[in-house]
Amino acid sequence: MAKKSLMQMATMMVALTVVLSACGGNNGNNTSAPSNNAGSPENPTEAPKKEVSFTLAYATGDPSTKKAIETTIDAFTAKNPNIKIVNYSETTSASYLDWLKTKDAVGQFPDLVEMRDTKVFVDAGKIVELPEDLKGLFTLLPEYSGKVYNAPITGTAPQGIIYSKKAYADAGVTELPKTYDEFLAIQEKLAATGISPIVVGGKDIFHMGFWTNYFFINEVYAKDVDWNSKRTAKTASFTDAGMVQAVTDYKELFSKYVDKGWLSTADNQTASILVSGKAAQLFSGPWMFGQISEADPSFEFGFYAIPDRSGKVNINALPSLAGWSLSAEGAKDPDKVEAMKSFITFFFEPEQYASYLATVNGIPTTTAEVTYETGEQMKEVLRLVSDSSVNKYLGLANWFGDNAIPPQFRNWYYKLLQELVLTNGDVTEYMKKADAEYDSNVKANQQ
Amino acid sequence: MIAQPKKKKWTNYAIWFILPAFLLYTAFVIVPTLSSVYLSFTSWDGLSSNIRYIGFENFREILSSPRVHNALKNTLIFAFSLVILENALALLLAILVDQVRWLRNFFRSIFYFPVLMSGIIMGFIWMIIMNYNFGVLNQLLDMIGLGSLKADWLGDPDFALIAIILSTVWKAAGYYMVIYLAGLQGIPQELHEAASIDGANRWQQFRSITFPLLAGAMTVCLMLSMIGSLKIFDQIAVMTDGGPGFATETLTYIIYKVGFGELRQGFGTALSMVLFLLTLVISLVQIKVLRKREVQM
Structure with missing residues (x-):
């Protein structure tokens, strides 16, 4: 380091x-x-x-x-x-x-x-x-x-892991992950030291988009950049295998590795939690670097993009x-x-x-x-x-043209994912709700 | 035959005195209300000049939307919990400050103080107190060795609703206390003296004298707290933003969210019509029931 x-x-x-x-x-x-x-x-x-x-x-x-x-x-x-x-x-x-x-x-x-x-x-x-x-x-x-x-x-600023170098050193993490599974192994090591592996500012609903987009980009958009337009045309579904995988990964990560107080933590509190040593990592963008340095100028931190399971790096960075x-x-x-x-x-x-x-x-x-x-x-x-070897995409609500989603769907969906984690719900059942809401929103906007 | 008293004719002066207030009321209440009724039948997004009439579509969506049903359920839970708890605490405080002789004004001021705070400020204070990582409540539990009881008070659906109810009761009880106190002070002391001579104990005096004679104050307090509770918004917006998930969303909250955040002013206005009807029906039933038990002195 x-x-x-x-x-x-x-x-x-x-x-x-x-x-x-x-x-x-x-x-x-x-x-x-x-x-x-x-x-x-x-x-x-x-x-x-x-x-x-x-x-x-x-x-x-x-x-x-x-x-x-x-x-x-x-x-x-x-x-x-x-x-x-x-x-x-x-x-x-x-x-x-x-x-x-x-x-x-x-x-x-x-x-x-x-x-x-x-x-x-x-x-x-x-x-x-x-x-x-x-x-x-x-x-x-x-x-x-x-x-x-x-x-x-x-x-468009890509999101990635902002991590405490001290927490990584304390957990014996010497190398940054090359795949998503290696990233999960790091979370296990961090959790074993007693620190909350990841802080999330879940009280501010826009913050929920960071992780949602990470999983969507890797499991859905990396395979089909026009998935949103297909969902609007009802030729794709939230119950598709890729989407279910994305949400299953999301649920697993939030259930196991996210700080317990994530739902009452505001986005502007995440920097304080990170520098205070209560959590080891934050998944966010470069706009946080200044806030973190201001919260504690001596805090040592690094940044990296989390690869997917196959080791490819896909980020949210298209204009x-x-x-x-x-x-x-x-x-x-x-x-x-x-x-x-x-x-x-x-x-x-x-x-x-x-x-x-x-x-x-x-x-x-x-x-x-x-x-x-x-x-x-x-x-x-x-x-x-x-x-150029890093693939660029956009997040769920940032696509435009035919790939634009109904504006009211984004926040509703982020809340649905919160509820899914809280209730330990069945992913496929929740994605059926998402399909119904999406179609209802599309219909309402066509009126 | 007794001559009927002549109906007083309105003078020109009276009309001129009423006219400014009438015009203002028309411009700022009647016209917006009527235009809201119209907008509830449209798909207006709140921005564009294109306002399209869609009949009862918004109301059909309200009837079939699980999110609205959940918000209605939460609204009713808030309303009935707040009405009961606010009034019970207010009555208790009123009785206490009515009887206390020492530092009477101090206690009245202390209990009334939260009323003076805005809902937003109050929400922020409680949000800070109940924060999982930095909140006083969890730190206090840690200090006294009860760290295992620590919880994410506003992030756990089981606690979030209760947390908002308790903080709202804390803020509002002082207001109703003042009304009950006025009612208590209007009860003639002789009634209590007579009951005392007849051997009635304190509880019997409260049940047979104080409680019936407070019926007028109670009607006012129950009505006001019911209407206030149905409109609850500030605390939710600040403390939980309707979350976690959809756990604390109420009708007023989603009226704001769909109208402004989701650009569906037409649907939001239709929801506000539903809230208006709900408030009207509950208030009318309340008046009918409570008026019956009011005692005229």
Whole structure:
């Protein structure tokens, strides 16, 4: 195991934006890589000099993201004193969609908004296409109905095991697992030392998606990337062998190796539980690295992606429909549009963007090269994303186009899995319930 | 023949005085209520301008949805448990603070204090107390050597419902205590003195004098606590988010979740119509039953 000093030693690395070009096929979801550089940092869009103001909102749940975006806003307004940004942001990731809906209901839908539910807001006519001259800033832009709506803030961050090096050493774990079965053997060793092997923030329902997606990707999407669309068409079922295997593995892991208090543990408590030594591992993404280091700067931790049973590494890392979007209302005012374009251009300028990525441990999305300092764990994340032998997919609710699932199904399903574990239920019976609910949701959404 | 008193005609002044309040009430209560009735027959997602009429589809789904049935069951468990426990504790506290001579105002303030807290704040406090890893309750059990009794109070379906009920009782009892206290202080002391002279003990006095004469206060308290319990939301949203699984989901909780989180405003509004009817029916039955036993002094 590397020494803490080595681990923490920041490595100046060039995070080439080609990392996302290694992301395999498009799996039926179109992406475009425009070559238009009209709005590139070399030729930045000029900000209008007249006084103009626009509103902005993003999900403030992650402290490092909040800090990074606020810093960018301050730097932009200092450089462009004629542009005033009214920052509406005040809510966490967990309730971001609810909050945006509420803002819309009271006529305060932000002019520039971090969009996470693109399909919903495009269908409702609330956001417009990304201006043509901004598209050249990015390497890959996922499309919805043939159009681009988002300026991707960061690339999709893969999840993996964040582990305590001390706990691994105490349990005699000297090598990282090469298969899922080896990973389970490590859990046995950890449990034998008396520590909770895995902490899960099950009180926040979105956190349940991390493990769900791990098993789904390995047992379902790795074999059929169009499984979701087949389920919608009723030619696939939650009782299919792969899905039953995925949920059986999920149930086994949660029943045996997850910290007892997982259902009342919030996502933002997981870092504290990890650094306090109550648990040995957390399955999450690079956005947690900052929180963990902040909770205990001397805590030594590593990161790796868990392989599947055959040793293949499959991660959640394809581009998804998310990023800065312009509201339909805001886009009616040409001055606002220019101001928002200036902000987006500024945000993704290499110097500014590098600082943002370093703070949030993000993955770059721009065509321009971005250089930023990163630690040992983030280096591994970037390696996974750029490694063509690592297969990339999306999670259950992140697919789009024909593979989009009914929006109401995700949380219901995560709750169903919680109940399955709690009641030690029969997997096939529970998956029959999932089929019924899915069909009911599809039917309801077609009305 | 006795002349009937002339009905007082409304003057123009009266209408002008009522009009502002009437307009406000119409704009903020009547119109939204009527539009809710309409929306409950639509598939509106709450965002788009496309509102499609789908007849009774939402209500059909409500009748066949296991999630709604579970939420209805939880709502009724909450409602009846809270009504009984809140009123029993409130009555007990009212009797105690009515009789205590020493630090009377201090005790009244202490018992009333939780009422002043918002449901959200209260939920956070109890959530922290009952947290499995960092909660005071489990740490206390550890300290006194009862670590084996430690539990994930909000993460175990067997305890989560009880935990929310107990914390809600703690918050609300002080409010009803004040109403009962007012009722107790309205009972003439002579009745107790007369009963005492006749040889009635304390329990007999309570059963035959205090309890019947508190019927008015009890009607109010039972009604208010029933309506409040059927609408329970804050504590659930903060303490368990309806979980674990679906264990603490109530009607108000899923109205919010489907309406805002799952973008099914039409279905959520249909659920709120069901909750409205449920509250109306239970309240009317309560009034009918409780009014019968009220005693006029």
